[in-house]
Amino acid sequence: MSQHHGPKPVSPHAAKVPAGPLPAEIREKIVELLGRYPSKQAVTLPALHLTQDRLRCVPPWAVEEIADLLDLSPAEVHDTLSFYGFFRPATDPLGKKRLWICRSLACALRGADQILDEAAHKLGVEVGGTTADGAITLELAECIGACEAAPACMVDDEHFHHIDQDGVLDKLVGELRQA
Amino acid sequence: MAAFEPVLLQRLNKPECKTLEGYRADGGYRTLTRALKEMSPDQVTTVVKDAGLRGRGGAGFPTGLKWTFLPKGNSGPVYLCVNCDESEPCTFNNRYLIECDPHQVLEGIILASYAIRARVAYFYVRYEYGTGTRTMQRAIDELYAAGLLGKNILGTDFSLDVFVHRGAAAYICGEETGLIESLEGRRAWPRIKPPFPAIEGAFRKPTIVNNPETLANVVHIVERGGEWFKSLGVPPDPKNPRDAGSYGSKLYCISGHVNRPGIVELPMGVTLRELLEVHGGGVWKGRKAKGAIPGGNSMGICTEPEFDIPLDFNGPGKVGCLGLGTAAVTVFDETTSIVDVLHNICRFFAHESCGQCTPCREGTAWMLKIVERIKRGQGRLEDLSILEEVADKIGIMPGTTICGLADGAGWPVKTAIRKYRDEFKAYLREGTPKGGTSSGMRLSMAAGH
Numbered sequence: 001m002s003q004h005h006g007p008k009p010v011s012p013h014a015a016k017v018p019a020g021p022l023p024a025e026i027r028e029k030i031v032e033l034l035g036r037y038p039s040k041q042a043v044t045l046p047a048l049h050l051t052q053d054r055l056r057c058v059p060p061w062a063v064e065e066i067a068d069l070l071d072l073s074p075a076e077v078h079d080t081l082s083f084y085g086f087f088r089p090a091t092d093p094l095g096k097k098r099l100w101i102c103r104s105l106a107c108a109l110r111g112a113d114q115i116l117d118e119a120a121h122k123l124g125v126e127v128g129g130t131t132a133d134g135a136i137t138l139e140l141a142e143c144i145g146a147c148e149a150a151p152a153c154m155v156d157d158e159h160f161h162h163i164d165q166d167g168v169l170d171k172l173v174g175e176l177r178q179a
Numbered sequence: 180m181a182a183f184e185p186v187l188l189q190r191l192n193k194p195e196c197k198t199l200e201g202y203r204a205d206g207g208y209r210t211l212t213r214a215l216k217e218m219s220p221d222q223v224t225t226v227v228k229d230a231g232l233r234g235r236g237g238a239g240f241p242t243g244l245k246w247t248f249l250p251k252g253n254s255g256p257v258y259l260c261v262n263c264d265e266s267e268p269c270t271f272n273n274r275y276l277i278e279c280d281p282h283q284v285l286e287g288i289i290l291a292s293y294a295i296r297a298r299v300a301y302f303y304v305r306y307e308y309g310t311g312t313r314t315m316q317r318a319i320d321e322l323y324a325a326g327l328l329g330k331n332i333l334g335t336d337f338s339l340d341v342f343v344h345r346g347a348a349a350y351i352c353g354e355e356t357g358l359i360e361s362l363e364g365r366r367a368w369p370r371i372k373p374p375f376p377a378i379e380g381a382f383r384k385p386t387i388v389n390n391p392e393t394l395a396n397v398v399h400i401v402e403r404g405g406e407w408f409k410s411l412g413v414p415p416d417p418k419n420p421r422d423a424g425s426y427g428s429k430l431y432c433i434s435g436h437v438n439r440p441g442i443v444e445l446p447m448g449v450t451l452r453e454l455l456e457v458h459g460g461g462v463w464k465g466r467k468a469k470g471a472i473p474g475g476n477s478m479g480i481c482t483e484p485e486f487d488i489p490l491d492f493n494g495p496g497k498v499g500c501l502g503l504g505t506a507a508v509t510v511f512d513e514t515t516s517i518v519d520v521l522h523n524i525c526r527f528f529a530h531e532s533c534g535q536c537t538p539c540r541e542g543t544a545w546m547l548k549i550v551e552r553i554k555r556g557q558g559r560l561e562d563l564s565i566l567e568e569v570a571d572k573i574g575i576m577p578g579t580t581i582c583g584l585a586d587g588a589g590w591p592v593k594t595a596i597r598k599y600r601d602e603f604k605a606y607l608r609e610g611t612p613k614g615g616t617s618s619g620m621r622l623s624m625a626a627g628h
Contacts, residue, residue, distance in 0.1 A: 036342045038256070038382045044364030049345060070364075083366035083533075084347035086306065104268040105476060106434035106509050108523045108620045142350065142527055143268035144307045147434035147509070148441045157309025 010091045013134035017090045020061035026050050030069050040070040044080050048087055057093035095130040095137040097176045099123075100154045101163075103140050106147035111164050115151055116140060122173055136176050185444040186428055187395050190280045197314065199321040202282035208327065210402040211286050215293060215335050218401075223294035227397055230405035231426045235272075236262055236353070236390035237475070237504050239492045241423050242397070246295050248377035249385045258386040259292050259300040260362065260376075261394065264346055264353035266305055267475035268527055270507040272430035273391045275442050277304070277311035280395075281318035285341070287394030289327070290401055292339050295387050300341045303358050306348050316343050350531035354582045355388040356380075357533065368535040369582035392430055412447035413491045425491030425503075433459040435509035436466070448494070452486040455510055466512040470598070474504025476524045477587025479594035480517075499597070501590045517599040518554050518606050519620035521591060525550045528588035539585035542573035546592055553603070556610035563596050563603055 021027075030047045034040055047066045051058050058081060060074075067074040081087050088094050101107075101116045116127065123131050123138050130137040146152035149161030155176065163169050185191070195201035202208065214223055228243025249257060261284075265273045276284050292300050302319075304312050319341050322328040330338045349367055351357040356370035359381045380386020400408050408427050415424040425447040431454055434440045438460030445458070451473055455461065462468045468483045473490060479500040481488065488494040492503050511520055529547040534540045546569055549562050570589030574580055596603060 036340075038384075039363060041364035042362060042382075045345070045347060045361065049347070080365055084349055086347040086349075103523075104527055105472070105520070105523050106269045106440075108519075109435045109509070109511055109515065113620055141307070141348070142530055143266060143270075145265055145271040145274045145305070147269050147271055147432065147507070150434060150440065154307060154309075157306060157312070159307075159310065 011093065011130050012132055013095070013130060014091050014093055016134065017055060017057055017059060017093050020059070020065060022051065022062055022065050023054065026054055027065075027069065030066065034070075041072055041076070043070055044072070044077055048077075048081055048084075052087055052094070055093070056095070057088040057090050059090035092130075095134050097135065097179055098137045098139060098154075098156050099173075099176060100139045100141035100144070102142070102144045102146065102150070102152050102154075104143035106143070107151040110150045112151040115153075115163060115169065119169060119173070122169070131177075133177075135179070136173070183428070183445055186399050187276065187283070187392065187430060188279075188442070188444045190283065191275070194279075197279070197281060197318070199282060199318065199325055199327075202280075207282050208286055210398055211289055211327075212333060214290055214401055215333055215337055220294045220296055223290060223401060226405055227294065227400055230400045230408040231424050232393065232396055232400060232408065233423060233425070233492060234390055235392035235396070235429065235505075237267065237477075237502070239423075239503060242389065242393055245377060245389075246291075246387060248375065249295055249387070250378060253385055256299070256382075256384045257295055257297045258381045258384060259288065259295060259297040260355070260358060260381055260386055260388045261288060261300060261302045261304075261391055262353060262355060262358055262388050263302060263304040263308070263311075263391050264350075264358060265308070265505075266350040266353050266531075267477060267505045267507065268524075269432060269434050269472065269509040270475050270505040271432050272442060272505070272507070274308055274311055275430070276391050276395055277308065277315050281311075281314045283395050283398060284315070284391045285318055285322060287391070287397045288341060289332070289339060290397050291387070291389060291394055293337055297387070298338055298340065300339065301362055301381070302341060302343045303346060303352070303362055304343060305346045305352070312343060312345060319343065349533070350527075351533040351582075351584060354584065357582065358388060359386065366533070368533055369584075371581055396427055413489065413493075416493060419493075422493065425493065429490070429506050431458070431490065432505070432507035433510075434507070435471070436463045436468070436512040436515070437461065437510050438463050448489040448491040450487050450489050450494075451481070451508060454490065454508055455486065459508075459510070462510060462512050464512070466514065468510050469513045469515055469517070470520075471508055471510040472524075472591070473500055473506075473508055474502065475507045476527060476591060477584075478502055478504040479590035480520070480598060481594070482598050499594055501587065516606070516620075517595055517602050518550070521595045522547075522550045522554050523620055524591045525588070528584070532584060532588070536580040536582075536585070538573040538579040539588070542569050542585060543588045545569055546588065550592075553607065558607045560604070560607055562607070563600070566592050567596055 033043045064074045067077045103112045146159045190196040232242045233239040352361045352367045357367040361367035376386040412426040415422040443458045473495045485498040525547040529543040532543040570592040574586030
């Protein structure tokens with residue numbers, strides 16, 4: 001579940017998180033999704049995804065706005081949000097790209113723990129942290145289902161395979177820095 | 180014996196079939212067309228039930244039987260939830276299905292929805308499958324444009340909507356009632372059963388939750404009939420009246436220390452040894468295997484001498500594993516420390532326990548702490564019996580938790596200690612495994628728990 005415990009220092013790039021309200025098109029998409037489900041609450045996860053995709057975090061004002069659109073209490077939205085370590089607070093938003101390195105069994109048997117350490121060293125951040133330029137957030141992942149290509153990682157929601165091969169991780173990190 | 184001709188993976192190397200046009204040109208949606216025009220929903224259910232298809236998600240419950248549990252004469256909504264959360268470590272068979280042959284899965288979804296009289300199907304897919312999610316969405320869009328989804332499909336009075344719903348990286352969403360809670364917009368805390376979803380599921384309505392591989396099988400069963408399906412796999416054990424058999428083919432995932440990791444479709448019942456030696460290319464670096472997990476982390480561990488078990492619904496149980504699980508085999512070689520393997524597995528479950536039931540939340544955390552201290556060289560001999568005691572007391576089977584996550588967290592602990600006790604003892608005495616470790620699995624700064 002939550003990958004972060006205890007108070008975290010405010011990330012340097014947190015200042016860039018915009019104030020509300022949610023952009024009109026995000027609000028419209030949320031309202032549009034209401035037709036798919038017999039309850040408004042079911043739009044909670046899709047709404048959180050739309051918000052984080054845009055803002056790289058889910059600020060408290062967005063929680064209130066989503067709650068308002070879904071006829072929920074902000075506490076109900078927050079209850080769901082806080083269950084998934086996936087969503088980021090405004091004090092610690094994701095960088096432009098999220099690099100997740102899988103550490104579960106199939107990847108670990110092929111060196112995932114070292115790669116995670118290596119990536120942290122290369123990026124100069126701890127796992128969970130974001131580079132000072134706000135380009136890359138490094139996270140660990142539990143099994144991402146790319147075990148035949150272990151060790152593997154994800155950039156946002158796309159898989160990258162065999163990242164232990166020479167230069168693959170360097171090249172990927174280089175590309176992410178430019179993104 | 181002639182090589183088995185893949186059924187579910189027949190379009191693995193036909194990327195043109197990812198489009199509706201290509202899939203149709205390859206014979207796709209013919210079965211659906213015939214079923215909608217010539218069969219009643221109950222006839223579809225009967226075919227699936229008589230074929231003996233069992234769920235491919237892990238529990239192996241008979242699919243057609245599950246469908247018959249829906250309340251009779253129900254006039255309200257029924258939902259199909261497709262469980263593509265696939266988060267069991269070392270498992271990726273459904274990723275192949277949705278990335279390589281999305282229309283096969285969708286044909287199964289539409290057929291199943293017709294059989295259970297669902298008008299809405301939710302395709303719940305783990306966030307980590309971004310590519311597969313987009314492939315499925317494109318295929319769904321094509322179906323709406325072609326009148327194969329939406330109102331009055333193929334001019335019949337059957338209507339169906341399919342909506343993609345993305346998860347947010349939580350293992351527990353693969354538990355069917357956790358999935359339903361997550362779909363409804365709440366924390367994915369599994370529900371107490373009964374009522375089972377067929378009676379009261381999504382949005383408190385009758386709901387069937389099926390795995391994509393299960394649904395893909397439905398297409399071929401309706402097309403070729405139950406007798407064909409039963410010609411594949413393993414019939415029930417005559418000595419066990421409760422055995423429903425292991426019919427059909429299965430997608431086996433192979434990973435870890437093997438020369439050719441990958442996916443292969445075979446009739447149920449291949450031995451773990453054949454899977455490793457023939458299909459996985461043997462153990463890497465010319466080494467020997469020390470052991471394997473036969474069906475995802477939660478099924479427990481089997482030793483190399485146990486590799487002759489058939490990977491059907493009964494085989495892994497014969498060597499004390501929990502079951503076939505997802506049929507995802509991960510092999511570790513002789514140089515790997517069993518402590519490393521168990522530490523990795525315990526870390527996973529401690530991270531993924533949803534926290535609802537105290538025995539699981541605390542038990543998985545304590546098992547990790549104890550294995551971690553053993554790994555660090557600070558273990559005590561009594562730690563082994565403490566671990567076994569904790570593992571025995573958490574789960575549905577001892578009756579202390581709501582879902583099976585804790586059983587699956589305890590099983591690797593119990594099987595590892597029972598089967599590799601000497602190695603654990605040696606590690607506790609000497610602080611290092613015999614022969615050292617090359618797996619490099621270590622206490623990482625990135626442990627993150």
